[in-house]
Amino acid sequence: MEFLDLPSLLSSSGTVRLPGSKSLSNRILLLAALADGETEVRDLLESDDTARMLEALEALGVLVTRLGHHAYRVKGIGGEGAFNGFPNKQLELFLGNAGTAFRPLTAALALAGGEYVLKGVPRMHERPIGDLVDGLRQLGARIDYLENPGFPPLAIHAPAISDVATVSVRGDVSSQFLTGLLMALPLLDRQVTVVVEGELISKPYIEITLAAMARFGVTVQREGWERFTVAAGARYHSPGIIYVEGDASSASYFLAAGLIGGGPVRVEGVGRDSVQGDVAFAEALAKMGARIDMGDNWIEASRPEGGRILAVNMDCNHIPDAAMTLAVVALFADGTTTLSNIASWRVKETDRIAAMAIELRKLGAEVEEGADYLRVTPVPRLQPASIATYDDHRMAMCFSLAAFATPLRILDPGCTAKTFPDYFERLAEVAVVAPVIAIDGPSASGKGTVAARVAAALGWDYLDSGALYRLTALAAQKAGVAWDDEAGVAALAASLDVSFAEGEVCLAGEDVGDAIRSEDISGGASAVAALPAVREALLFRQRAFRVAPGLVADGRDMGSVVFPDARVKVFLTASAEVRAERRYKQLIEKGFSASLDKILQELRTRDERDSQRAVAPLQQNVDAQLLETSNLTIEQAVAQVLAWQQACGADS
Numbered sequence: 001m002e003f004l005d006l007p008s009l010l011s012s013s014g015t016v017r018l019p020g021s022k023s024l025s026n027r028i029l030l031l032a033a034l035a036d037g038e039t040e041v042r043d044l045l046e047s048d049d050t051a052r053m054l055e056a057l058e059a060l061g062v063l064v065t066r067l068g069h070h071a072y073r074v075k076g077i078g079g080e081g082a083f084n085g086f087p088n089k090q091l092e093l094f095l096g097n098a099g100t101a102f103r104p105l106t107a108a109l110a111l112a113g114g115e116y117v118l119k120g121v122p123r124m125h126e127r128p129i130g131d132l133v134d135g136l137r138q139l140g141a142r143i144d145y146l147e148n149p150g151f152p153p154l155a156i157h158a159p160a161i162s163d164v165a166t167v168s169v170r171g172d173v174s175s176q177f178l179t180g181l182l183m184a185l186p187l188l189d190r191q192v193t194v195v196v197e198g199e200l201i202s203k204p205y206i207e208i209t210l211a212a213m214a215r216f217g218v219t220v221q222r223e224g225w226e227r228f229t230v231a232a233g234a235r236y237h238s239p240g241i242i243y244v245e246g247d248a249s250s251a252s253y254f255l256a257a258g259l260i261g262g263g264p265v266r267v268e269g270v271g272r273d274s275v276q277g278d279v280a281f282a283e284a285l286a287k288m289g290a291r292i293d294m295g296d297n298w299i300e301a302s303r304p305e306g307g308r309i310l311a312v313n314m315d316c317n318h319i320p321d322a323a324m325t326l327a328v329v330a331l332f333a334d335g336t337t338t339l340s341n342i343a344s345w346r347v348k349e350t351d352r353i354a355a356m357a358i359e360l361r362k363l364g365a366e367v368e369e370g371a372d373y374l375r376v377t378p379v380p381r382l383q384p385a386s387i388a389t390y391d392d393h394r395m396a397m398c399f400s401l402a403a404f405a406t407p408l409r410i411l412d413p414g415c416t417a418k419t420f421p422d423y424f425e426r427l428a429e430v431a432v433v434a435p436v437i438a439i440d441g442p443s444a445s446g447k448g449t450v451a452a453r454v455a456a457a458l459g460w461d462y463l464d465s466g467a468l469y470r471l472t473a474l475a476a477q478k479a480g481v482a483w484d485d486e487a488g489v490a491a492l493a494a495s496l497d498v499s500f501a502e503g504e505v506c507l508a509g510e511d512v513g514d515a516i517r518s519e520d521i522s523g524g525a526s527a528v529a530a531l532p533a534v535r536e537a538l539l540f541r542q543r544a545f546r547v548a549p550g551l552v553a554d555g556r557d558m559g560s561v562v563f564p565d566a567r568v569k570v571f572l573t574a575s576a577e578v579r580a581e582r583r584y585k586q587l588i589e590k591g592f593s594a595s596l597d598k599i600l601q602e603l604r605t606r607d608e609r610d611s612q613r614a615v616a617p618l619q620q621n622v623d624a625q626l627l628e629t630s631n632l633t634i635e636q637a638v639a640q641v642l643a644w645q646q647a648c649g650a651d652s
């Protein structure tokens with residue numbers, strides 16, 4: 001599985017231009033398709049969810065022209081006279097996991113006339129749609145469930161339109177059912193009132209629907225949240241050019257980064273004037289201690305000097321998507337945070353209450369999960385973990401913020417494509433990562449000594465990566481896990497409790513420097529090194545050393561594979577003769593007998609093998625500084641690395 005390893009994040013600041021709002025993009029595309037005239041949609045979100053809507057509209061016969069720079073021209077199919085439906089009347093459509101495509105298109109196609117099959121990804125087939133179908137059937141729609149009653153996939157047939165004037169729809173599972181009905185009603189050309197049954201959830205999304213319909217010339221009469229009436233003769237008319245606001249839910253990750261990492265972090269594209277309910281996330285964040293500044297089209301979040309992050313009890317029904325971000329902010333709070341009235345989380349991209357609880361616990365937090373709430377109690381030190389994302393873009397995005405507390409691995413990071421394909425690139429622009437100095441070099445070059453001393457001088461952590469396979473073999477032996485038990489050894493490798501200092505290698509607090517050099521463990525090291533899952537786990541374990549204030553790592557592939565983004569990369573070497581002499585002196589000092597000639601011979605053979613091997617051959621990378629230490633003392637070599645580090649700036 002694809003993964004992305006995030007190092008510890010130290011601080012945040014900067015500005016992010018938000019991608020277009022998913023909720024607005026898909027509504028505007030559908031309304032533009034149903035309207036008369038051409039609509040130029042600017043700043044459209046380009047992501048999986050909007051791609052599904054665009055594909056569907058084009059398959060239905062709507063002419064869409066891509067103008068570039070997130071602009072699209074949609075030629076509406078509306079016009080004078082009765083609505084005749086879409087040009088293509090018999091189709092199977094695949095709508096992925098896009099609720100904002102599936103629900104509104106179900107309603108529009110059920111009333112438009114035609115034979116359609118609507119499908120999605122397996123998870124979409126577990127997301128309810130029965131309340132919408134029930135509402136549409138009252139109007140005469142003919143819809144069959146192809147698998148489980150109440151769930152997609154659906155077969156839609158030409159309707160036998162009834163003349164009822166009032167229909168009811170349940171609003172307590174998803175507001176998208178009411179949205180879908182309202183958007184489709186102008187196709188009927190007569191007055192219909194929708195009565196909402198049950199407490200409507202996610203209310204601000206209905207405001208988005210009403211605002212979008214209004215931009216296309218249809219005003220819905222409403223009585224609070226209970227009754228909505230679309231008048232006879234209501235028709236969608238193109239507004240000509242329409243701009244899509246930035247996505248307020250996507251803004252939540254950056255605003256939260258502003259609070260957790262200090263900020264200020266500014267998002268552009270939404271602000272005071274937004275029609276999206278998720279701008280209320282800013283208020284929620286303010287309750288947790290953020291300083292929020294807002295303009296017409298921007299919001300900025302920061303942490304006041306010396307400010308703490310405060311635990312809250314909050315009803316999050318009005319911000320179901322952005323509230324997931326609060327659950328991760330809660331990891332940094334000064335007590336227990338409770339997010340309530342979020343039952344709808346259970347029927348979204350995944351069961352988000354369950355998924356959130358499982359993944360937060362992996363980091364060490366204490367979590368209580370209820371039918372419609374989540375309670376998070378943080379711990380002083382979070383632990384590195386591999387975070388599963390359940391094909392849920394928001395799981396990937398909100399958990400990235402936990403990197404302000406610990407390095408972590410995000411599994412399947414590509415799932416952000418649902419609404420935010422380049423999320424992690426944007427995050428990298430506003431987050432400062434823990435610095436790392438990567439020192440690679442041949443054996444006996446003295447890189448370990450230099451690296452450990454540089455780390456001590458800077459007060460940073462030190463990683464002797466060369467010892468890790470040996471340590472894994474030893475840890476497995478101690479735990480009674482066989483060296484060929486791939487999953488067992490990988491699990492141990494991922495959570496190896498090791499620490500390094502000059503001349504010392506500790507496993508669970510015990511110095512095992514000599515134990516890992518035994519012949520037995522050497523054999524174990526090569527056995528476990530052959531297991532792919534162990535290699536992957538150790539890659540993460542190495543990266544998990546990258547914590548504040550910084551890391552000095554030595555090995556053979558530190559700069560090329562493990563920390564390719566290290567700002568200071570050093571290739572530390574010395575002539576084979578000098579290295580042989582250093583090794584010889586070391587052995588003699590320890591009381592071993594040794595032959596200089598033999599050591600030299602062995603070193604040459606090893607150098608040859610290391611530089612010839614196919615995987616990560618030992619060589620100086622183009623971006624590494626050469627530190628030739630044949631004529632340098634250890635102190636001089638250390639001073640040189642420190643000078644390079646300083647030249648990179650204090651935050652490198």
Ligand SMILES: O=C(O)C1=C[C@@H](OP(=O)(O)O)[C@@H](O)[C@H](O)C1
Pocket residue numbers: 022023024099100173174175176179201202205320321344
């Ligand atoms: O109408 C919309 O654009 C949305 C409504 C909300 O769903 P529910 O009404 O199902 O809570 C929200 O979670 C979803 O991401 C988008």
Ligand SMILES: C=C(OP(=O)(O)O)C(=O)O
Pocket residue numbers: 097098099100101321348349394419
């Ligand atoms: C619930 C979400 O999506 P959908 O539009 O598919 O309902 C979401 O984006 O968090």
